[in-house]
Amino acid sequence: MANIKWTTADPKGVLTGAHYLDGNHAACEGALAAGCRFAAGYPITPSTEVVERFASRIPEVGGVFIQMEDEIASSIALQGAVWAGLKAMTVTSGPGFSLMMEHIGLAAMTETPCVFVNVQRGGPSTGTPTLPAQADMMQARWGSHGDYEIIAVSPSSPQECFDFIIDAFNLAEIYRVPVMFMMDECVGHMTEKVIIPEPEKIKVVERRWTDKKPGEYLPFEPDDDLVPNMVKAGDGYRIHVTGLTHDERGYPAATDVTVHNKLVRRLCDKIYKNAHKIWKWEEMDTDGAEIVVMSYGISARVALRGIEMARERGVKVGLLRLIVVWPLPEPRIREIADKVKAIVVPELNVRAQVAREIERVVAGRCPVIPVGHAGAGVHDPNDIYNAIMEALK
Amino acid sequence: MSVTTYRENPVEQFLRTDRMPHIWCPGCGIGTSVNCFARAVLECGIPLDKLAIVSGIGCTGRVAGYLRLDSFHTTHGRAIPFATGLKLANPELSVVVYSGDGDLAAIGGNHLIHAARRNMDIKVICVNNFNYGMTGGQVAPTTHFGRLATTTPYGSPEIPFNLPHLVASCGAVFVARWTTYHVVQLQRSMVKALKKKGFAFIEVLAPCPTLYMRRNRLGSSVDMMKLFKEKSVVKHGIDTKEVAITNYEDPIIVGEFVDTERPTWLDNYNEIMKKRLGDKYVPWGVNNG
Ligand code: SF4
Numbered sequence: 001m002a003n004i005k006w007t008t009a010d011p012k013g014v015l016t017g018a019h020y021l022d023g024n025h026a027a028c029e030g031a032l033a034a035g036c037r038f039a040a041g042y043p044i045t046p047s048t049e050v051v052e053r054f055a056s057r058i059p060e061v062g063g064v065f066i067q068m069e070d071e072i073a074s075s076i077a078l079q080g081a082v083w084a085g086l087k088a089m090t091v092t093s094g095p096g097f098s099l100m101m102e103h104i105g106l107a108a109m110t111e112t113p114c115v116f117v118n119v120q121r122g123g124p125s126t127g128t129p130t131l132p133a134q135a136d137m138m139q140a141r142w143g144s145h146g147d148y149e150i151i152a153v154s155p156s157s158p159q160e161c162f163d164f165i166i167d168a169f170n171l172a173e174i175y176r177v178p179v180m181f182m183m184d185e186c187v188g189h190m191t192e193k194v195i196i197p198e199p200e201k202i203k204v205v206e207r208r209w210t211d212k213k214p215g216e217y218l219p220f221e222p223d224d225d226l227v228p229n230m231v232k233a234g235d236g237y238r239i240h241v242t243g244l245t246h247d248e249r250g251y252p253a254a255t256d257v258t259v260h261n262k263l264v265r266r267l268c269d270k271i272y273k274n275a276h277k278i279w280k281w282e283e284m285d286t287d288g289a290e291i292v293v294m295s296y297g298i299s300a301r302v303a304l305r306g307i308e309m310a311r312e313r314g315v316k317v318g319l320l321r322l323i324v325v326w327p328l329p330e331p332r333i334r335e336i337a338d339k340v341k342a343i344v345v346p347e348l349n350v351r352a353q354v355a356r357e358i359e360r361v362v363a364g365r366c367p368v369i370p371v372g373h374a375g376a377g378v379h380d381p382n383d384i385y386n387a388i389m390e391a392l393k
Numbered sequence: 394m395s396v397t398t399y400r401e402n403p404v405e406q407f408l409r410t411d412r413m414p415h416i417w418c419p420g421c422g423i424g425t426s427v428n429c430f431a432r433a434v435l436e437c438g439i440p441l442d443k444l445a446i447v448s449g450i451g452c453t454g455r456v457a458g459y460l461r462l463d464s465f466h467t468t469h470g471r472a473i474p475f476a477t478g479l480k481l482a483n484p485e486l487s488v489v490v491y492s493g494d495g496d497l498a499a500i501g502g503n504h505l506i507h508a509a510r511r512n513m514d515i516k517v518i519c520v521n522n523f524n525y526g527m528t529g530g531q532v533a534p535t536t537h538f539g540r541l542a543t544t545t546p547y548g549s550p551e552i553p554f555n556l557p558h559l560v561a562s563c564g565a566v567f568v569a570r571w572t573t574y575h576v577v578q579l580q581r582s583m584v585k586a587l588k589k590k591g592f593a594f595i596e597v598l599a600p601c602p603t604l605y606m607r608r609n610r611l612g613s614s615v616d617m618m619k620l621f622k623e624k625s626v627v628k629h630g631i632d633t634k635e636v637a638i639t640n641y642e643d644p645i646i647v648g649e650f651v652d653t654e655r656p657t658w659l660d661n662y663n664e665i666m667k668k669r670l671g672d673k674y675v676p677w678g679v680n681n682g
Contacts, residue, residue, distance in 0.1 A: 038482050040474075059666045060673050064481045066658075069507040073474035076467060080447075080478025083465065084486065088478070106468050233463040233479060234486050236442040240409070240458055242466035251412060252458060252466075 009202035024049035034169035037063030038081035047119035075103035105144030122375035132185035133375025135349035149271035289318035306384025337365035342391035420614035422599025433583030453493035470501030484678030509563035530604030567593035574621035
């Protein structure tokens with residue numbers, strides 16, 4: 001049996017009560033509630049408030065924040081902290097996220113549970129530092145070289161920044177995978193009421209420590225859910241962890257096709273085959289809908305207005321809001337596609353990053369209509385309304 | 394009847410013998426440095442379970458994989474920031490970065506200077522073989538001026554780094570340089586570095602007979618040992634400005650150049666927090682498990 005131990009939040013990190021917070025501050029509180037005790041970061045708009053708050057809160061909670069010399073350093077310092085036993089995150093945006101790519105691959109390869117927060121802004125390059133986008137969705141998924149799978153979570157409000165970053169940490173621990181917490185500038189800087197529950201109401205997953213003793217333990221031998229149990233440095237196991245292709249002992253086997261095939265397939269399969277336990281989405285009025293809007297993050301929120309306008313004109317429109325964007329809830333998307341006239345996908349990127357994946361899943365069952373936007377703002381709800389009306393024809 | 398006593402090589406307990414043979418070429422200096430390191434660790438008495446090794450990428454980057462310790466073979470140039478996270482998250486660990494000149498001083502140069510500036514409590518052993526070995530002998534930030542490498546086929550137009558000066562000027566509290574000829578001295582400096590609190594840096598000049606020496610017609614590693622013996626001048630405490638190695642012909646200044654004290658990053662962090670937050674602050678890394 002997989003060694004997943006659920007517990008409740010350490011009260012030291014939990015600021016129980018009703019607060020008025022923006023998404024960035026709420027994400028920091030969520031991370032602390034989830035047990036994150038180490039963060040490394042580098043200043044970058046529009047994400048910096050997350051680590052600023054962490055830097056001010058962590059001394060009293062017990063843990064460390066360090067501002068590193070760049071995002072490359074931040075994105076590996078956190079992995080050092082994880083192997084020393086802490087839960088850790090780094091926080092960034094656009095250019096910083098690009099610099100972190102190699103280390104997302106390292107975390108995937110070494111199965112290092114950690115959270116990368118990306119408060120998305122418009123790009124490419126320096127783009128629109130102070131304005132939102134959702135154009136890093138594919139980069140989040142496959143931006144590092146090689147084959148691997150990650151999990152990506154996308155919140156639509158400050159409350160969800162708090163709630164879902166806890167999910168992000170839990171998923172990271174369960175699947176030993178880097179989890180991308182994909183915010184955007186709009187959600188990051190929008191201020192709303194955020195309720196932080198009592199610590200005993202916050203469910204937190206502990207690290208999946210092995211029960212085995214040094215000598216019996218193989219660091220990369222998968223448990224029955226395809227995920228290996230973990231140890232940390234200093235516990236006497238004398239493990240070797242490498243970004244090279246490695247066998248179950250953790251030893252490099254960089255020219256062994258069999259070992260490589262087995263490892264890389266497992267890194268992908270532990271997400272694919274457990275996807276049904278990872279998916280998270282929310283539906284509104286999808287039963288009997290003619291059109292379903294599928295979206296995530298800020299765009300799903302903006303879409304509500306477009307949906308409302310269409311409903312006022314008698315159109316049966318539903319919403320499927322992805323909370324876990326990667327992996328996609330493929331069976332549910334197909335089920336909906338079988339029943340509706342069309343699926344409309346608004347998102348803040350022009351290349352239909354998630355829409356294309358939905359289209360692939362739908363495989364011709366119904367038209368999938370992307371409603372692209374280059375970012376630096378959010379959709380005009382009229383554009384979503386128009387897309388819905390167009391899709392009806 | 395004679396009694397044969399079998400004496401185990403003291404270094405053996407450090408090695409992942411199940412991973413032997415190693416990948417290093419005959420005559421390579423990296424193994425010599427590892428031998429000194431293993432003996433230094435034994436001598437200074439650090440519990441082996443509390444010692445972690447972090448390497449980057451390259452011939453020296455493979456050291457982590459051969460040592461029977463908690464060992465992390467990270468990405469190219471990034472051993473130091475990984476080690477920083479490891480150390481700060483569990484200050485009880487002794488953390489050693491073991492990597493090459495290209496890894497630490499070129500792609501990882503930014504991390505090297507910042508870790509020295511912060512006086513991060515990690516030990517850095519930098520094996521300098523004057524070129525990139527793993528990838529076939531390209532020019533490094535340490536290649537002697539005018540010498541050949543695959544990417545400087547007519548000679549390097551660059552002045553190499555003076556690594557001890559680089560880290561000393563950033564604030565390293567212990568800086569030494571030895572060659573693989575100086576095994577006794579190297580081991581002794583490694584012991585000091587391991588016991589030292591703060592950022593310690595040891596440059597180990599090592600032969601790369603397969604690539605650098607062959608390409609530059611410098612003979613075998615025995616010839617390099619001779620050169621190390623003849624050209625080395627021990628000057629403890631000398632101003633690191635004076636220790637640059639620009640040409641192959643110049644004397645090589647070796648010794649312990651810096652040995653000083655100043656608070657580490659974590660000392661300062663705890664101090665400042667205590668001052669500002671008073672009793673609300675529980676110093677990090679002091680009995681926090
Ligand atoms: S290429 Fe050079 S540095 Fe690398 S193992 Fe061979 S001799 Fe040593």
